[in-house]
Amino acid sequence: MAPIRVALIGLSQSAKTSWATEAHLPYLLSNRGKQKYKIVALLNSSEAAAKRSIESFDLGPDVKAYGSPQELAADPDIDLVACTTRVDVHFPTVKPSIEAGKAAFVEWPLAENAQRAAELATLVERTGAPTFVGLQGRVSPIIRKLADTLRDGVIGKVLSSKVDAYSIFSARDTVSEGMSYFLNKQIGGNSITIAVGHLIDTIHSVLGEYVSSNAHTQIQRPDWAVTDAETGAKRSAKCDVPDLLSLHGTLSASSYVAEGASLVVNFRRSTPFPGITPFVWTINGEKGEIRVTNKNGVYLSAEGDKSAIKTEVHSFATDTVETLDWDFEEWQESLPPRSKNIAKLYDLYADGQLAEYGGVDFASAVKRHEQLDRLLWP
Template sequence: MAPIRIALIGLSQSAKTSWAASGHLPYLLSERGKARYKIIALLNSSEGAAKKAIEAFGLPSDVKAYGTADDLAKDADVDLVVCTTRVDVHFSTIKPSVAAGKNVFVEWPLAENATRAGELAELARKTGSKTMVGLQGRASPVIVKLKQLIQDGAIGKVVSADVTAYTPGGGGSSMSEGLAYFLKKEVGGNPVTIAYAHTIDYIHAVLGEFESFTSHCQIQRPEQTIINKETDQTRSTISDVPDLVSTHGTLKASEWVKEGASLIVNFRTGPPFPGTMPFVWVITGDKGRIRVSCERGPYIQSAAAAFPIPIEAEDIASGEVRQVAWAWEDWQEPLQASGRCIGALYDLYYEGRFAEFGVADFDAAVERHQQIDSILY
């Protein structure tokens, strides 16, 4: 099979943060990635910016440079359009390609809110675009192993689960200028729509969705100072994004989950009390329990992947606790942590297995957006 020809949107040499560079390029420029994919075009804010990125990242000189989403959408050579921009420009940059019927891979969040995400999903159904969304936690080997344990009946039927999650950074009263948009709900990219949403998504991938839930939010530090690290200038702003979310719900009953099983998730931006593990997830079954923990917080789909993430299983009858082994694929090991699960999504797409594996498409993303919007608004 010939390599899939990719157009990347958002690979910038001047961006404050570049998920394209840290999350996508590690796989795409690896030997495995280059055998399966070929970057043939970039779309940036201007054609000139795209050319600078091509040079800065050492891409072949024949990679095309685009400055408008409409021009990219007309390129018949592109098999897959990958959007990695800031979330508030996902809609405008990807819509022309979806309208043209191209296959697209859009990073999470899909759009600023559920309404706009729904518009993209409806358009994709009309044009026949094959879609994929970067909820890459579903492809984490930790999550794959947990699903296997639950479905194999390792702890019997699930009766409850509880999660406590803190983020290693943030939680203070200041923010860098480059990330100031995290404090504005309307932008759509913030700790709740990103960190919390990724976490609740991979939890649901293991346990199934809520039948019903309620949530409580708090903005503990609304007054924020924005710091421009280049000029040392500061300004004040008010955040309207919660930095604490507590969700309580009842899971849908299934072959592996008992009727009435509870899921409780407590998420807070910022580190925990010293000496406290920032991420602990306990799944209780009628025959045993599973505990997953990580010293780098809930980001098991990205940065925390570089740290130990032990899975422990307890048998209630015997009281025995055992370590459950899991492992990265050999080709994932050399990649930086943030690119390993993204690479798994690319692999599943190339092999035509992303639907059977449960990788999120636009319709699944809309469902998650609706859940997050119900918490934020």
């Protein structure tokens, strides 16, 4: 089968974040990735910027450069567009390609809010364009291992679960100029939509959804300093995004989740007290308990760093604790941590297996957006 012809949106050597470079490009340029995909175009803020990126990443003279989403959408030699831009640019850059019937892979969040995400999902219904979203935690090997362990009844039915998470890569009250949009919830990219969004989607993919839930949020630090990395200059800014969240509710009953089982999620955008593990997830069952810890904090599976994650099972009958073994596939091992699970999304899509792995399309992403909107806009 011929490789899927992919256009990358937002791959730039001058980007404020390096997600496209660190998470998408390694797989697409790997031997396995090249068997299934071929980068044929880049879309950046201008055609000149796209040309500079093509040269900078040594993508080859045949890769086309675009500065217009409409021109990209009109190219018949593109099968899939992969959007890695800032979230508030997702909608205008992807919409023309969706209208043209192209497949689309959009990083999470899908759009600034549930309404804009729903507009894209509705458009997809009309065009029939295949879509998937970068909620890669669902295909992470640790998450699949946890789900399989629960389905196998190792700890009996789940009675309750609790998560305590911190975003350790975030400063308490300072942010770079390039990331200052995290302070404005209107833009749609922030610690709630991204950090908590990935976290809660991952948890629900294991335990199922809430039947009912309530949340408390707080903006502990509304006053921030925004720093220019080049000049060192600082300016003051207000933040309207909660930096503290407590979410609690009742899970839907299933073959491995008991009626009335509770899920409590606590998140704080900062480092914890010294010596406290910045991520602890416990799943309490009838016959035992699972504990997952991550030295990298809230990003359990988005980062894909196995050395930071520890998973244990406590058997009540024997009062023993054993390690729950899991691993990446051999072909993933050579990829950087951030690329491992993104690569799995690409791989599953190419093989037509994304749905059976629980991959997220635009319609499913809207449901998660609606949950997060209720937290941000109560």
